[in-house]
Amino acid sequence: xxxxxxxxxxxxxxxxxxxxxxxxxxxxxxxxxxxxxxxxxxxxxxxxxxxxxxxxxxxxxxxxxxxxxxxxxxxxxxxxxxxxxxxxxxxxxxxxxxxxxxxxxxxxxxxxxxx
Amino acid sequence: xxxxxxxxxxxxxxxxxxxxxxxxxxxxxxxxxxxxxxxxxxxxxxxxxxxxxxxxxxxxxxxxxxxxxxxxxxxxxxxxxxxxxxxxxxxxxxxxxxxxxxxxxxxxxxx
Numbered sequence: 001x002x003x004x005x006x007x008x009x010x011x012x013x014x015x016x017x018x019x020x021x022x023x024x025x026x027x028x029x030x031x032x033x034x035x036x037x038x039x040x041x042x043x044x045x046x047x048x049x050x051x052x053x054x055x056x057x058x059x060x061x062x063x064x065x066x067x068x069x070x071x072x073x074x075x076x077x078x079x080x081x082x083x084x085x086x087x088x089x090x091x092x093x094x095x096x097x098x099x100x101x102x103x104x105x106x107x108x109x110x111x112x113x114x115x
Numbered sequence: 116x117x118x119x120x121x122x123x124x125x126x127x128x129x130x131x132x133x134x135x136x137x138x139x140x141x142x143x144x145x146x147x148x149x150x151x152x153x154x155x156x157x158x159x160x161x162x163x164x165x166x167x168x169x170x171x172x173x174x175x176x177x178x179x180x181x182x183x184x185x186x187x188x189x190x191x192x193x194x195x196x197x198x199x200x201x202x203x204x205x206x207x208x209x210x211x212x213x214x215x216x217x218x219x220x221x222x223x224x225x226x
Contacts, residue, residue: 004157033213033214035214042216042217042218042219043158043203043205043214043216045213045214045215048213056213058213090157090158092157092214103148103160103163104148104160104214105160106150106157106158106159106160107157108155108156108157109155109156109157111155
């Protein structure tokens with residue numbers, strides 16, 4: 001079974017631009033979560049989607065948004081990029097939400113650099 | 116908000132030695148997980164713990180879910196060079212699915 005895939009793997013943008021990142025979960029998994037990883041803040045939860053609905057949201061500004069499609073694929077969008085948005089953005093999938101007995105599996109991440 | 120304190124921050128050991136790292140929380144978690152991350156890659160799940168007091172092994176790795184539900188430890192026995200990487204603990208809240216991560220333990224194994 002294929003793992004979580006994320007595209008693109010690397011991205012360079014300039015301040016003020018916007019960016020869209022894509023995540024395809026493990027086949028059969030319906031929940032997708034996004035995390036931001038930086039050297040200073042570590043791994044921080046952004047949001048989670050299940051059945052095309054946002055179920056949980058972390059403490060990030062409204063410039064960070066996401067959506068999920070009917071095939072469970074998810075996209076994350078960051079508008080008006082700032083230098084501090086440079087990070088590794090990780091997507092994680094699980095079978096469903098609200099259960100203690102299904103683990104989250106991570107993709108390889110998208111490395112975003114904002115110049 | 117919830118915070119996880121993971122220690123030590125880094126470890127330098129010789130091949131063959133045993134390693135121990137732990138995480139403590141100010142809040143209770145329903146699930147503890149341990150991940151390993153290699154440079155440029157996403158975290159890979161090593162062990163998941165679901166019940167207080169649970170002790171689980173995965174090869175040379177052993178992890179325990181603390182009785183108070185506020186802590187967990189991971190042991191690696193007979194370390195090998197491929198154990199090099201950053202190890203993260205993560206806790207899952209009672210409700211919802213977000214993971215709260217520790218700061219990570221950077222492990223270096225000298226052959």
